[in-house]
Amino acid sequence: MTVSFAQIRLPLYVMVAALAPAVATTSPVFAQTATTPELETAQQAVQRAEQADADQYAPEALDVARQTLIQAQAAHSKRDRRLALDLALRAAADADLARARSQEAVASAELQHRQNEVAELQRRLGQETRR
Numbered sequence: 302m303t304v305s306f307a308q309i310r311l312p313l314y315v316m317v318a319a320l321a322p323a324v325a326t327t328s329p330v331f332a333q334t335a336t337t338p339e340l341e342t343a344q345q346a347v348q349r350a351e352q353a354d355a356d357q358y359a360p361e362a363l364d365v366a367r368q369t370l371i372q373a374q375a376a377h378s379k380r381d382r383r384l385a386l387d388l389a390l391r392a393a394a395d396a397d398l399a400r401a402r403s404q405e406a407v408a409s410a411e412l413q414h415r416q417n418e419v420a421e422l423q424r425r426l427g428q429e430t431r432r
Contacts, residue, residue: 339389340377343370346396350403359402366395 336344347366355363373388 337377337382337385337389339386339393340370340373343373343389343392343396346393346400350396350400353400353403354407355396355399355403357403358406359399362395362399362402366392366399369395 343366347363347370350359350363350366369388369392373385373392376388377385
């Protein structure tokens with residue numbers, strides 16, 4: 302009796318599924334796409350800065366953070382761990398600075414708006430008491 306490919310499929314699928322994780326972790330492609338916790342932190346810090354409208358309120362600091370992150374990723378892909386770590390930490394700090402400056406600018410604008418409202422209300426009250 303000859304065995305057909307239809308009968309071999311299930312064991313073949315099981316074997317491929319079992320070997321896939323081992324092959325993925327040892328392949329060079331996986332090594333290039335794997336990232337470090339510091340790079341992840343830097344990427345998240347840049348995203349938080351973007352969400353805080355740092356593009357509008359702190360564009361220079363955000364640009365520095367983005368460029369430093371790109372340099373960190375390039376160093377990581379070249380397997381220069383020390384440089385990648387240093388650059389990732391610097392990128393995260395720059396992104397946090399951009400976010401803080403953006404939040405400060407938003408808070409200052411809100412404060413100015415509220416102070417203008419108070420001044421307008423005081424002006425109106427002053428006019429009403431004169432009548």
